[in-house]
Amino acid sequence: MATLPDLDPGTLPPETAALRARVRGFLADEPFTPRCDCWLTGADPAFSRRLGEQGWLGMTLPARYGGHGRSPLERFVVIEELLAAGAPVGAHWISDRQVGPSILANGTEEQRQEFLPAIARGECFFAIGMSEPDSGSDLASVRTRAERVPGGWRLHGTKVWTSGAHLAHAILVLARSASAGDDRHAGLSQFIVPLPAEGVTVRPILAMTGGHHFNEVVFDGAFVPDAMVLGQIGDGWRQVTAELAYERSGPERLLSTFLLIRLLAERADEAGARNAVGGLLARLWALRQASLGVAGALAQGRTPDLPAALVKDLGTRFEREVVETVRRHTAVEPDPGSADPLARALAEAVAQTPGFTLRGGTNEILRGIVARGLGVR
Amino acid sequence: MSELLEETAHQIMAAPDPWPALEDAGLTLVGVPEEAGGSGGTLEDAAVLLRAAGYHGAPVPLAETGWLAGRLLAAAGLPVPSGPLTVAHGPSGGPLRRVPWGRAARCVVLADGSVAILDPAQVTEGANLAGEPRDDLVFDAAEAVAPCPVTPAELRRWGALARAVQLTGAMRRALELAVAYAGEREQFGRPIGRFQAVQHLLAEMAGEVVVADVAVRAAVRTPDDPVAVASAKANASRAAGEVAAIAHQVHGAIGVTAEHPLHRTTLRLWSWREEYGDEHAWAAELGALDGDPWELLTGTR
Structure with missing residues (x-):
């Protein structure tokens, strides 16, 4: 029987205390209105640039690419402070979290020089084109096609739920560059498309309460030169899953x-509400240790996919538990x-809650990954 | 080092009565300083042993002897006697209620700022849901008395962390039993683990086990941090209920019988989640703390 590996606690190095204090000092002087789900719905390009000036974007990228050579645990401290404060981090979130590291890992020297310093300055925001109208959880079924043409590729197809594409300076597109054959994970590739571009149309997909975070991005023969292929043609599946x-x-x-926890704590004037805040804190303390544990494993060069899937399943359900507890x-109505x-x-929280357990792999897909790890699937 | 310790611990704890082997190997007082008569080693070493004891449901007062009584005596500067020990907090003569393993151990009593090693004059036997001794004790006289810097609240935290460690061992055992059973038991012509509904139950259980485990490990590294210990025990106690419920759901009716070994684990989960405070009691302690929730969480209060 396969068993779960133990997850060691992640320990924050002592020097992160000063970094944390600096972030708090910076945030205290910033005039934003805190919001729930700020990493999706709180986009403020000017705020992102100010974070870049502080050295808090592209933190783990090497200095020769405009980054700051910091550890993943130092980045963890900065982003958890920003999230806890409800700061408007949405504009740069995807470029900072995964596109920067992915270009560093898979990109050419020219791509690194072109994009990484701009990402670290908060001047280059990326969207990622993954889901399609007929490809959600089953990502390998994407039908956006990359057609070989002289000097490059032409993209044909439609991406949906593309967060921040309307603000992005470029989009990283997963497309099929060859038919699948026996291995459906083969024949996928990643392409960088600077925006706006000829043959690319970005249209809003409004959320149920009217917010504009998602987009439909249509590729109608958009040309991608060979120099903008990310990594190896045909290696897209491995490249995408390595970031998970x-x-x-x-x-x-x-x-x-x-x-919401902070606001509930401020007005928790009877024992029941105080106990409820305590219960949420206990759960969050434990989940944060798990998240830190995964960050620590990543910092040591391991890829703890299974614990990462578990953290997301339990963490996102906790985010919903917070709403119900409040x-x-x-007696406050939303x-x-x-x-x-x-x-x-x-x-904000009630309307965004359905998305928590969908984005980044639905919790049902994640449980399937865990079940496979346990050896029952 | 800790892998070797873990292997040894599992070998010993799997026996019907591991106590003699634990004493022979000098493993009953791990985490207690050598100068106090303990075996030395860290609290993390002691947790390795305690987790293995929890995994096997070993019928030994290991948490009580070293983790609690041994460290309490060491803190008071008293030598640690050999043999099984237990601890209690309360009036020096007693009666002291539900003392773990009270009938089988010398009792280190914390009362009014001092500790004494006492042999009970009168024992009223009781038990927790898992059948582990939880006895009421009455005492005549103190054998050794010394002032003790450990407060009752601190001793309760020590106990809570010990039970949390035991819970993580038992939860891992429950998960392994459920996964194994789901692979063996066939219905509708296939192992029940092939059904997605069952797979998702097991995945949910695995999530609770892993998160509880890493949180308790983190708290063992910072045992003097009240937020860490309260959170670790609250979360472990909460997880214990979820894990026990899913373990039984996966096992079906055979799991609730005396003949099947699952109850050795789940009865302990249901007992230990209550002892030294359940998730509600520790949540209340956290909720009563002053300060911004984020500063409490990040230890920057």
Whole structure:
């Protein structure tokens, strides 16, 4: 029987305390309005540039590419502070979290020089074109096609739920460059398309409460020169899945509703509400240790895919538990237009909650990954 | 080192009565300083042993002897006697309620800022749900008394962390039993583990086990941090209920019988999640702390 590997706790190095204090000092002087799910819905390009000036974007990238040579655990401290504060980090989130590391790992020298310094300055935001109208959980079924032409490729197809494509300076597209054959994971490739581009149309997909975070991105023969292929043609599946542990286990899978805990604590004036805050803190403390453990394993060069999937499953369900706990202990109705921060945050959280357990791999897909790891699938 | 210790621990704990082998190997007082008569080693070493004891449901007062009584005596500067020990907090004469293994161990009593090693004059036997001795004790006189810097609240945290470690061992055992059973038991012509509904139960269980485990390991590294210990025990106690429920659901009716070994694990999960405070008690302690929740969580209060 396959068994679960133990996950060692991740220990933050002592020098991160000063870094954390600096981030808190910076945030105290920033005039943003805190919001739930800020890493999807709180886009502010100017704020992102100010973070870049502080050296808090592209932190783990090497200095020769404009990065800061910091450890993943130092980055963990910065991003958890930003998330807990509800800061507007949405514009750069994807470029900082996964596109930068992916270009570093798979890109050409020219691609690294072109994109990484700009990512670290907060001047180059990426979107990632993965899901399609007929390809959600079954990502390998993507039908966006890369057609070989002299000097490069032409892309044909439609991507959906593309977060931030309307703000992005480029999109990283997963497309089929060869028919699948026996191995459906073969024949996939990644392409970098600077935006706007001829043959690319970006249209909003409005969220149920009217917010514009998602887009449909249509590729109608857009040309990608060979120099903008990321990594190896045909190696797209491996390149995409290699990032998953980074994408799935970060503190953004626990903290999307943290603002509500803080607001509940501020007005918890009877024992029931205080106990409820304590219960949420206990759970979050444990989940944060797990997230830190995965970050520590990544920092040591391991790829803890299975624990990462577990953290996302439990973490995102915790984010929903926070909403329900706040509802139980306050008489506040969710109201996006309210002057009461709790009513506003509750409105943000309630409407965003369905997305928590969908994005980055649905929790059902994640449990399938875990079941395979346990040897029952 | 800790892998070797873990291997040894599992070999010993799997026996019906591991106590003599533990004493022979000098493993009953790991985590207690050598100068106090302990075996030395870190609290993390002691946790390796305790987790293995929890995994096997070993009928030994290991948490009580070293982790609790041994460290308490060491803190008070008293030599640690040989043999099984237990601890209690309360009035020096007693009665002391539900003392773990009270009938089978000398008792280190913390009362009014001092500790004493006592042999009970009167024992009223009791047990927890798993049948582990939880006895009421009455005492005549103290054998050794010394002032003790450890407060009752600290001793309760020590106990909570010990039970949390035992819970993580038992939860891992429950997961392994459930995964194995799902691979063996066939219905509708295939192992039940082939059904996605069962797979998702097992995955959920695995999540609880891994998160509880890493949190408790982290707390063992910072045992003096009240937020860490409270969170670790609250989460382990909460997870224990989920894990026990899923383990039984996967096992079906055979799991609730005396003949099947699952109950050795789940009865302990249900007992230990209550002892030294359940998830609600520790949540209340966390909720009563002053300060910003984020500063509490990150230890920057």
